[in-house]
Structures are given as C-alpha cells and as structure tokens.
Amino acid sequence: MANSTGLVRSILKGTLSTTKRFRISPLDRRFPLAAQYISKRFYSPEPVRRFYGDVTVVPIQTASRGSPGTWGVNLDKRALRTPSKKLFEVDNEAVALAVANEWAVQRDIVMLNTMHMTALANTAIDNPFNKTKFSICNEMLSFLPLDTILYRSEENERLWELQRELWDPNLQWFQKAFQVKLPIVAGAITPPHIPDESLAVLRKELMSYRFDALLGLQFAAEALKSLILTMGVLKMHLSTEQGLRLSRLELDFQTQHWGNVEWSHDLENYDTMSRFSCGMMFFSLNTFAPFRYIEKVDPETTLAFEKKSTSHHK
C-alpha cells in the first residue's frame, strides 16, 4: 500500500474510515457516539477528486524493426497505472492519446464511469478474467440468439411494421454478407435456434481479429445489444447514428407515444452512444493500418535472407 498511487490511496482511505466508524456499537455506553457516526451510510467510496495537473503521453519504447514501440500516460510526473498496478503501456499512440484526453477532460471529480477508452485499455493490459480470443468469441455468439433484431413485437401493428421495414433489410444484409441463417421470433420467450454452421462461420470471422480489437467489439455489441447491428456498422453498411437509432427502435417508438424523460431516456441514449463509439474506436485503432503497427516487409531483404539461409544449409 505504500507504493500505491494517490488514486488508490484516496479510495482506500475512504473505505478504511468507513469500516472504522461502522465497528463502533451505538448501544455501548463506554463509547458515547454522535448520530453522525451511526446514521451516515457509506454506499460508495468518496469521489476521486482531480489530483493531477498536466496529462502527457510519453514514449516508453521507441519503434524499431519488428517492434511498434509503446506509449504511456503521465499524470504530472507519475506514470498512469492499471487497476492491477501494472504500468499503463500500449503499442498504439492513438489509444494513448485518447486515454490521456479522457483524463485531461476531468474537472473537479474524476468520473471513472465515463472513461471508456481507459477502461478498455486497462482490460486489455490486465485481462483480469484471463480471457482468450476464443472465450470472447463464444460469449458474443452465445448472446447472438438474444440479439435485438431477432425479437419482434407483435402487440402493436405499427411497431411490427416499423421493425419489418427498418430491421429486415439489415438482417438480410447480415445473412447475405456472412452466408448465415438467423431466424426471428415474435412474442416468444424462448430464443431462436441458430444453426451450428452459421455459428461456425461467425466464429471464424470474429477469430480473425486481434484480442484487443475483440474486447472493443464486444464492448460495442453489449452497448448496442445487437451483434448484427454492430457488424453492420463495422462493415460500413450502417453509420454510427443509424446503428444507434435502429437499436433504440422500440424505445423511440414508446417515447414518441408516451413522452420522453430527459434524465432517463436521453441519459441512456448518450451513454450508449459514448460506449458504442468508444468500443468501435478501440476496435478500429487495434485493427486498421494507419493506427495499428504493421511491419512493412521488404521483398528484397526477405529474398536475400532466404538465399543466405539456403546457402548456409548447403
């Protein structure tokens, strides 16, 4: 604990003081107590206040042949660490910059629940549940029968038409693009049965991505509650806003009829928007060439190396 960062220290300090106050019995006359130590309930730890000034991105390892180089984030002069106290180190400068911006934007109180890029990067570094690519793929595919688009509501005729008009084209695109069959259900409790061949095709597609990218894709799909819409945005069949709007079809239908509550519906909408966008951004930064380091292989050097190795064997 002596080597903890100021963040962890402040949280532990709050927790320890909570425990200390709770242990005192109000009925014991040897310890006359004020009501403030009995009636105050400590539901959550003290909010973390901004304890740093500058946020900078620093290179940890420089890029060289065969190595992308790594970047870290400094809060003042202290290096940012993950919840498992590992050094925050990513091989992607864009991810480091996005994380640094999240910390820089914080004002008086550090709102950790809005720092999705930081959370994703920490999860990729720590991997607290020891997940693998295969386990993440299985989790995403086990959620596929519960996809939003596969469930139709037949109570309301207008909603039924809307779902058919807006969701069916995307479902047909998905089935055509990946050569899979996904049945829909209406008003049923049991989820639809997806053929094993379809699951195998989708598993092969998902396993082609990196582990870090899959974490981002899973985060985005969970935010949208639909793998089909997430893949639609990924393959550029849909824009981000279209994907978000389609995932909220039933909710928007109900709020248009019964009214919109800003502190519930709009809050959820923007939370979903930020989560989905951060997930897709994390996926893209760990997949596509301008951001993810892909070593350029020089054909002449490769040929020369192969000639040299064969001549050595002779």
Next chain:
Amino acid sequence: MSLGQERGLHLLRALYRELRPSVLEPNKHVYQTPAWKYIVKTCRECPPSEPSPETISPALRVGEYYVSALRGTREYLRIHTVYKGKGERSPKDLAEILGFYMPDDPTPDPRKKNHKTNRDDSITNTPNS
C-alpha cells in the same frame, strides 16, 4: 473539393469543437495539444479521398467514432450534472431540521483514563428548551 475532402473537413471542425473542453490552460490552444497534432499528421498521411461515397477510409471512420464518443460523453455529463441528486443530508443538517443539537466531541478514546467529553447526555437540551 471532393466528397471525401469535404467530409474530412467537416470531421476536423467537429473534432476541434469536441476537443476544445479538454484544454484547461487559458494560454493553450487546441492546435497545441498532442491529440490535434496527431489528427493532423494522420490526415496528411491518409488523405480522405474516396472513389465512392460508400467506401470510407479508416482515418475518417475512426474520426467519426471519436466525435461521436466525445459528444456522447459531453452530453451525458451535462444531463447528469443537471439532474443528479444532492445526496443524503448530513446528520448535522438533519438534526438542525428536527431541532436537536449535535455533541461536540462524539468519539472519545476509551483507552485514555482521563478522557474528557463535551457530550451532554441531557435529552432535553434542545434549542427550544
């Protein structure tokens, strides 16, 4: 100006608007931040020229995701700040509403033999008595 260039310019303006709140120093500008310099460097390396409106370069795609993420977070915090609860009343405020006094030194150390307390056990010691 091609469609891709127009879209890229629109995206740059949106990124500038969203990145402005991250600059807290009064003398510093968004153009001086490492994030903006990286965005400009990426735009120069990956010019957003597209053969058709359907295809989109990875740089543009990531830029649009980032604008959406920043906007979503900003709006979420705005609504949260407006509607968040003030939290529980402190026991002192509650006691004042009910008309009771709070003791001054509520947790004396029982290990000290000569510990003194300012606590008044009289239950009738209220402001109105």
